[in-house]
Amino acid sequence: MNWITNFVRPRINSMLGRRDIPENLWIKDPESGEMVFHKDLESNQYVIPSSGHHMKISARERLKFFFDNGEYEPLENPKVFVDPLKFRDEKRYIDRLKDARTKTGLEDAILNAAGAVEGLPIIATVQDFAFMGGSLGMAAGEAIVHGFETALVMKRPLVLFAASGGARMQEGILSLMQLPRTTVGVDRLKEAGLPYIVVLTNPTTGGVTASYAMLGDVHIAEPGALIGFAGPRVIEQTIREKLPDGFQRAEYLMEHGMVDMVVSRLELRATIARLLKILLKTPMPQERGEPEILPPALVDGNARPQA
Template identity: 55%
Template sequence: MNWLTNYVRPKIRAVLKQKKETPDNLWHKCKNCGQLLYIKDLEANLHVCPHCDYHERIGPRQRFDNLFNGGEYTLIDLPKPKEDPLKFKDQKKYTDRLKAARARSEFDDAIAVAYGKIGNVNTVVAVQNFLFMGGSMGMAVGEGIIAAAQHAVEKKAPLVIFSAAGGARMQEGILSLMQMPRTTVAIEMVKDAKLPYIVVLTDPTTGGVTASYAMLGDVHIAEPNALICFAGPRVIKDTIREELPEGFQRSEYLLEHGMLDMIVHRKDMRNKLEQLLSLLMKQPGTLALTHDT
C-alpha cells in the first residue's frame, strides 16, 4: 500500500496535471474588441487589430523599423541627466521604478532618437515610448528632444516626433515641468533653421507634452482614435459635471474641430511622411501628395 500511495499515485497525478508546454507569447488579446490574435499576424499587420482596426501602442524600435528605408538607421546617443535629483519616494523609490522600467525596455528612458532616410530625405525621428513609465516627460525626455533638434539642425534635416505620453513625470517635480519651455525653445531652433517639424500624435498624448512640443508642428498628424488632450475626459467630466460629446478628445474629434491636419493609418504612415518630407524639403518624391484624412 505504501508503494502505491507514496510512489505510483503521485506519478499518476503529476502526469494528469502536467500542462502542455507552449510558449505564453504566441497570442495577444485585442484591448478593444477582445479578439485573440496570433502574435505573428499582429506583427505583420504593424500591431493593428485586423478585426476592429485598433492601433496597439508600440515602442521606438518598431516605429523606426517601419519608417526608415529598409529598416536602416542610426540611433543617436542621448545625454544622461542626473537620476533622481529630488530623491523622490512614494510607494517605491524613483530609482527602483527606473530600474524596473529599464528591465522591460532596451532604452534608458521614455524616448529614443534615430537618423536615416525616409524616401529621399535624411530625417531625424524621435519616438516616445509609453511603455516606459507611461512615456512621462522628465529631464531625460527633455534632453532627448533637444538632442534631436540639435542633430536636425546640424544635418540640415527635418525633425519628426512621435508623441505618446501621460504628461510630466511627477517624480521629478518642477524639473519635469521645466522641460516644456526647454523643448519649445529647441523646436524654435529647428524652425529658425527653416527645417520642417512634423508631429505624429499617437495614443495617448496628454498633459505637458500636449501643452508644449506636441502642438508646435508645421504639420500635425494623428493615428486613428488616439486620445489627445491636456486633462483627460474623466477629469473634465468630473469637474464640469456634464456629459461630454461622443468621441471627445479623440483624433477624429480634433480633426473635425481644426486641431489636426490629417489622420493617417499606421500602414500608410511611412508613405505619407515620405510625401510630406519630399514636398517640404523640395526634393523629388516617389509618390504624389494626396489629401486624405
C-alpha cells in the same frame, strides 16, 4: 494533495511530449474581443486587421517599421543627474527607473535615431509609453533637445512620435522646466527652415500636449489616439457635463481642426515622405516624368489637412 493534477497529468504530458504554449501566442483585440495570432499582428505593424485598432508598440519597433528597410542609427542621449530630489512614494524613484530600464532596455522614455524614409534623410524622436508612461523628465527633455540640435547640425527634418501621460511627477518643477526648453528647440528648428512633423499616438496628454507635441508644421494622429491636456474624466467632473462621444479622440480632434489628418500606421511612411517632399520642395514623381502614387490617406478627401 490532488494526485491526478500533481502526478498523473504531468506524467501523461511528459509521455506525449506536450509543450507549454507561450502566453503571448494570441493577442485579444480590445475592441471586438477577437483573438489575433501574434505573428500576423506583428507583420501588420500591430494594427488589428479586422477592426483597425492600433496596439501600443515600443520605440524600437516604431523605428523599425518607419525607416527604410528597418535600418537606422540610434543617437546617444546626453547624461543627466539622476533623482535630483531623492523622491520616494511607495517606492524609491531610483528603483522605478531601474525597473523601467530593465523592462524596456532604454535609458529613459526617449529614443533618437537617424535614418531615411523613402530615401529622404531625417531624424526621428520616439517616446516609449512603456517607460514610466512616456513621462517627461530631465533625461527625456534633454534627449528631445538633443534630437533638435542634431537635426540642426545635420540639416535634416525631424519627425517626432509623441506618446506620454505628461510631466514626470517624481522630478517636480524640474520636469516642468522641460516644456519651455523643448519649445525653444522647436523654434530653432523652424528658424533654420527645417520641417517638423509630429505624429500623435495613443495616448498623448498633459504637458507634452501643451508644448512640443502641438507645435509641428503638420500634426498627424493615429486612429483612435487619445489626445488632450486633462483627461476626459477630470473635465467631466470639473464642468459637470457629459462630454460628446469620441471626445479627445483623434477623429474628433481632426473634425474640430486640432490635428491635420488621421493616418493609419500602415500608411505613415508614405504620407510623411510625401509631406516632407512638399515641405522641402523636392521634385515630385510627376515632375520627373514618373507616375504619381498617392497614399490612401491622401486620396480620401476626409483625411486631407485642414485648410
